[in-house]
Amino acid sequence: MRTLGLLLGLLLFLVGIISALITAAKLPIINTNWSDMLLLYSISIFFACIGLLIYYKFQSLQSITDNSSCVLCSNIAEQLQKLISELNKLETEIFTLEAVEITNRINILLNNYVLPCSAARQEITELLGHYQGSEVLISIANGERLLNRICSAASDEKIQEIYIIYPKVLFHFEEAYCKCIHYQTCLLNSQQKC
Amino acid sequence: MFNGKNNKYRELTLITVLLGIIQGVILNIAFVYIALKIGFSVGGSAIAAIIGYVFLRGILREGTIVENNINQTIASGINSTGTGVAFVLPTLFLLSVQNQNLVISLWPLLLAGIGGAILGVVVIIPLRKQLIEIERLRFPTGVAVATIIRSGSVTGFNKAKLLGIGLLISVTWKLLMISQWLEIPGILENEELNFSFGVLPAYLTPAIYLSTLNFAAGLLSGRAGLPFFLGGILAWWIVSPVSVFFAWTPELNGKELVDFIYSQMLRPLGIGVLIGAAFMEVILNFSAVKGAIHSLIAASRSNNKSCKDELSFSVLVTGGVVAIFFFFIAAWSVVGVSIGQAILVAMLGSLWLGLAGLIVAQCTGLTDISPVSGIALISVTMMMFALNGNVAAAMLVTLAIAVAIGQSADMMQDLKTGFMVGSRPLLQQIMQLTTSWLGVIIACIVIYILWHGGPGGQGGFGPNTDLPAPQATVLMSVVEAVQSNTVPVDKFILGGIIGVILGTAPVAGMGVLVGLAMYLPLAITLGYGFGCLTQMAIVKKKGEVFAENKIVPLAAGLIIGEALMDVGHVVFKIFL
Numbered sequence: 166m167r168t169l170g171l172l173l174g175l176l177l178f179l180v181g182i183i184s185a186l187i188t189a190a191k192l193p194i195i196n197t198n199w200s201d202m203l204l205l206y207s208i209s210i211f212f213a214c215i216g217l218l219i220y221y222k223f224q225s226l227q228s229i230t231d232n233s234s235c236v237l238c239s240n241i242a243e244q245l246q247k248l249i250s251e252l253n254k255l256e257t258e259i260f261t262l263e264a265v266e267i268t269n270r271i272n273i274l275l276n277n278y279v280l281p282c283s284a285a286r287q288e289i290t291e292l293l294g295h296y297q298g299s300e301v302l303i304s305i306a307n308g309e310r311l312l313n314r315i316c317s318a319a320s321d322e323k324i325q326e327i328y329i330i331y332p333k334v335l336f337h338f339e340e341a342y343c344k345c346i347h348y349q350t351c352l353l354n355s356q357q358k359c
Numbered sequence: 360m361f362n363g364k365n366n367k368y369r370e371l372t373l374i375t376v377l378l379g380i381i382q383g384v385i386l387n388i389a390f391v392y393i394a395l396k397i398g399f400s401v402g403g404s405a406i407a408a409i410i411g412y413v414f415l416r417g418i419l420r421e422g423t424i425v426e427n428n429i430n431q432t433i434a435s436g437i438n439s440t441g442t443g444v445a446f447v448l449p450t451l452f453l454l455s456v457q458n459q460n461l462v463i464s465l466w467p468l469l470l471a472g473i474g475g476a477i478l479g480v481v482v483i484i485p486l487r488k489q490l491i492e493i494e495r496l497r498f499p500t501g502v503a504v505a506t507i508i509r510s511g512s513v514t515g516f517n518k519a520k521l522l523g524i525g526l527l528i529s530v531t532w533k534l535l536m537i538s539q540w541l542e543i544p545g546i547l548e549n550e551e552l553n554f555s556f557g558v559l560p561a562y563l564t565p566a567i568y569l570s571t572l573n574f575a576a577g578l579l580s581g582r583a584g585l586p587f588f589l590g591g592i593l594a595w596w597i598v599s600p601v602s603v604f605f606a607w608t609p610e611l612n613g614k615e616l617v618d619f620i621y622s623q624m625l626r627p628l629g630i631g632v633l634i635g636a637a638f639m640e641v642i643l644n645f646s647a648v649k650g651a652i653h654s655l656i657a658a659s660r661s662n663n664k665s666c667k668d669e670l671s672f673s674v675l676v677t678g679g680v681v682a683i684f685f686f687f688i689a690a691w692s693v694v695g696v697s698i699g700q701a702i703l704v705a706m707l708g709s710l711w712l713g714l715a716g717l718i719v720a721q722c723t724g725l726t727d728i729s730p731v732s733g734i735a736l737i738s739v740t741m742m743m744f745a746l747n748g749n750v751a752a753a754m755l756v757t758l759a760i761a762v763a764i765g766q767s768a769d770m771m772q773d774l775k776t777g778f779m780v781g782s783r784p785l786l787q788q789i790m791q792l793t794t795s796w797l798g799v800i801i802a803c804i805v806i807y808i809l810w811h812g813g814p815g816g817q818g819g820f821g822p823n824t825d826l827p828a829p830q831a832t833v834l835m836s837v838v839e840a841v842q843s844n845t846v847p848v849d850k851f852i853l854g855g856i857i858g859v860i861l862g863t864a865p866v867a868g869m870g871v872l873v874g875l876a877m878y879l880p881l882a883i884t885l886g887y888g889f890g891c892l893t894q895m896a897i898v899k900k901k902g903e904v905f906a907e908n909k910i911v912p913l914a915a916g917l918i919i920g921e922a923l924m925d926v927g928h929v930v931f932k933i934f935l
Contacts (some may be wrong), residue, residue: 178864182857183597189853190624191597191607200848206853214858216902220865220905276904284903287867290493295644299493304490306778307668317424318368320509326368 167223176219181213237292238349241282241301245342248278252335259327267319267327271312279309282341293348301344308337365525371786378414379433380794382407386434387441387798391805393929394445395826404500404772404921406926407434408507425782427508429790432773436791439769440476440798446731448803449831451754452810453821454838455914456555461751465803467689468758472799474685475712475759479766480792481678482713483720484670485652487774487784489644494867496724497583499918501578501775506915507873518912525916526637526923529571532848533924536569550598551882562599562620564769567889568882573695575892575917576727578910581898586869587726588888590876621880627847629877630733631854632861636870637718639862670788683709686759693752700752703745703908708756711741715760716767721871724775727918730878734764734831736837737851750838757834766795890914 188202188209251274259267281303282289290298311334318326369375386403411430415422448468455461490496510519535541536550545570547552555565599620602608611619656672683705690708691701715734723729738760742753770791777787809826813819820826840846846903854874861870876884898906 178419182861183593185853185857186593186628187598187601189628189850189857190602191605192623202908210856210860212438217860217863251934260639272908275370276907280903280907286493299488302493303488306488306495310778312781313779314425317509317781321368323366323368323423325366 170223171220174216178213179215181209181216184209185213221243236290238345242342242345244278244282245338248274249338256331264322268316269315275312297348301341304337304341308334369423371429372426375426375430379430382410382434383437384801386438387801388805390446391441391802392436395820395828397929403438403836404431404435404504405922408504424508424780428777428780428782429786432787433790433794435769436795437798439765440506440762440795441802443765444472444799444802446830447754447758447761448806449820449828450834453831453835454750462694467692467755469800469803470685471689471755471759472762473796474682475762476766476796478682478712479677479716479763480770481675482716483767483770484675484788485630490720490724490771491775491778497579498724498772498775499579499727501772502579502911503918505776505779505917506912521909521912522916525913526920529917530924532571533921537928562603562616564595564881565616566882568886570886571917572921573883573886574805574890575914577887578894578914579890580725581894584725584891585819586866586872587876588884588891590873591881591884594877595881601739625877627850628854629874631851632858632874633718633871633879635855635858636862636874637714667785669784689755690752693755695749696752700746707745712760712763715764718770719764719768722875724771725868727874729768730875733878735761735834739837740841740846762799
């Protein structure tokens with residue numbers, strides 16, 4: 166039923182938008198400002214809006230009834246926890262490694278833990294809410310930028326910069342992890358109240 | 360283990376600033392001239408990054424990756440302001456020939472341009488987190504420049520190889536296209552492959568633009584760029600044939616019919632969709648932008664210097680107020696503009712500029728294509744309406760807006776590069792804000808000198824001269840359209856409403872991409888879409904990590920190769 170509702174909403178939206186674009190393309194009648202397709206255009210826009218409303222209604226029903234937000238939070242938190250533990254391991258040996266090895270190790274961390282979190286950005290902002298989702302994503306991105314800086318510093322053979330930056334990298338990923346856990350707890354509480 | 364180079368990490372140094380400024384000035388002069396000669400300019404980021412790499416790492420042997428990022432930020436900032444000036448200022452000179460009452464004074468133009476350069480940077484900074492960290496827009500040129508900057512490092516060898524392969528393919532392909540060896544009349548002409556097979560009607564525009572840059576931009580965007588491709592299909596394979604079927608078009612054939620559908624129907628509708636969608640995105644992302652502004656304020660209040668990764672909110676507000684004041688003074692100094700109109704224009708222009716900056720930043724972030732002429736059309740229309748048809752004042756504000764949107768897009772490209780190499784955004788923002796205005800002065804002086812170098816002290820460029828200034832001719836036709844009241848306002852409004860609805864759709868960036876697709880010829884959209892589909896197929900077969908590590912450097916090479924060949928070809932045409 167839910168999938169059907171989502172599909173119906175999407176279909177109405179698409180038909181409405183295509184029809185609105187077609188009718189909007191017609192040139193105005195001579196000596197007037199608007200074309201004679203204005204009524205049809207308005208009806209198309211109305212259907213597109215109704216389609217969107219139906220889509221979002223069924224989508225919100227789905228997110229209330231299943232616990233996908235909590236599952237997502239828990240997945241992201243798990244990824245971040247693994248990343249933090251890997252970063253802690255790397256911290257103990259980073260200053261003994263060659264530049265190439267440092268970059269390789271950081272690339273592995275980026276590919277295995279950071280990229281999957283960033284790839285789920287749409288789901289994160291949809292399920293956690295725009296503000297909360299953005300907070301998590303920004304903390305992850307800050308950590309990612311600093312990991313990139315470590316790669317650059319390693320390539321330039323500037324070990325002092327790695328000393329300075331490494332604790333900040335950990336701070337940002339720990340911040341993202343804490344935010345995830347906090348929002349997960351809030352979501353669980355609100356679901357229990359429901 | 361490291362071999363002892365443990366000194367401080369060089370990032371913002373005097374030598375980098377000087378190198379960036381010198382490169383920016385040279386690129387600005389060259390590209391302003393190129394814009395007057397052939398009608399379009401080329402981004403200078405890649406060239407600046409390559410020269411910076413050779414100079415800082417090759418000659419000085421102490422430059423760092425992040426230092427080169429600062430160098431190319433400064434150079435491209437100064438260069439891109441020149442592009443905005445070269446788009447608008449020649450129009451004003453050409454209009455002054457037709458209209459003897461049009462008095463051109465350099466000072467208001469400089470003030471407006473400098474105001475635009477400042478405002479373009481300060482309005483886009485609070486959106487950095489939204490566009491780069493949350494939406495993670497691709498900014499193809501930014502990615503390409505990051506790949507160049509890193510390519511010479513000990514760890515970037517594999518990526519450098521792929522970059523080199525991409526560059527070689529792109530250069531070879533462009534050479535074949537320029538030399539016209541592969542040209543077959545009716546099938547392959549002007550770098551476009553026609554696949555009508557003599558069957559498909561012209562109004563479907565069955566052609567694909569064979570640009571490696573275009574294809575590579577699609578390769579970098581992948582699934583995120585798909586709405587752009589689908590928007591083009593919708594415009595040209597659904598709206599266009601339906602319009603012809605219902606006889607909504609005059610009885611034209613071939614190219615004339617295509618031109619009519621494009622200029623009278625799809626393009627203005629696309630501009631409306633673009634603006635509506637961008638407006639909606641501002642509203643929908645308001646909480647995130649508000650959050651970003653709050654974090655800027657919080658960072659400004661913090662005493663911890665390491666927290667300050669971006670320009671403080673107070674600096675942004677001060678910059679904004681100064682720029683708006685510049686607009687006001689510039690507009691007020693134009694003959695026939697009252698103080699009330701000057702205030703209105705300064706406020707309205709700044710608001711529009713903020714939205715236009717977001718539109719252009721999003722478009723370049725998603726596709727590397729910037730709808731500058733569409734923005735200029737809306738700007739001229741709005742300003743001439745607000746100023747009772749005062750052309751000089753309207754063009755002055757349009758100049759500021761053209762400079763500002765160029766700055767917004769360039770700042771975001773550079774910040775994307777900075778994100779990928781780990782630079783501090785604060786330093787990039789400071790340098791862009793403090794140096795880019797130089798480009799306005801240089802470009803104005805160059806254009807002023809070229810104009811007065813003509814017979815009798817004027818007419819140094821324009822139709823029937825060595826410097827035809829094609830962009831100025833286009834903008835003049837826009838001014839004439841506004842003056843004769845033939846601007847398709849209905850299309851802007853109807854498209855705007857569609858844009859607002861598309862902006863609320865569950866696919867991020869859908870409205871802006873569909874609008875941009877309608878604004879551009881299908882040949883470009885198809886080339887880009889082919890790149891998107893190729894990337895999606897590779898990701899499906901080889902995974903996201905493979906695409907990130909192999910496809911990104913290859914695509915960067917394709918982009919840089921074509922950009923360099925374009926510059927080389929133009930220089931060849933002009934001087935040889």
